[in-house]
Amino acid sequence: MSLLKWKTEYSVGVQEIDNQHKKLVELINKLFDAMKQGQANAVLGQILNELSSYAFSHFKTEEKYFKLFDYVEAQKHREIHQTFVKEISKFKNAFDAGQITLSISIFAFLKDWLHNHILGEDMKYVDCFAKNGLVQSEL
């Protein structure tokens, strides 16, 4: 396991969204650092709270554009976002219930989400957003 790096292949061409995705990379790395120092349980509660508010505002941004541009896969994509929200709240409940050794599962879940969701689902809206004139970020 190692720190994650933002890669240009993650860019969806929209600065606002790329910055939000970078924030997710930061949160994952924060968890990773804490795990490395054996401090994961001390920061996990805070990280889970940050992930909830992150998900709320980030998904709201993407979904705002889905609506604005009549994105054809909006419904499916929104449902996938909901699975993320549910998963985080499950982790939160488990954490609040005092379950330990959660950090590795959370780390794996987030890493997988970053890779599969951004490179899979998010990339599918790039054309639609670009066609609707959403400003391209400089890569």
Ligand SMILES: [Fe+2]
């Ligand atoms: Fe998304």
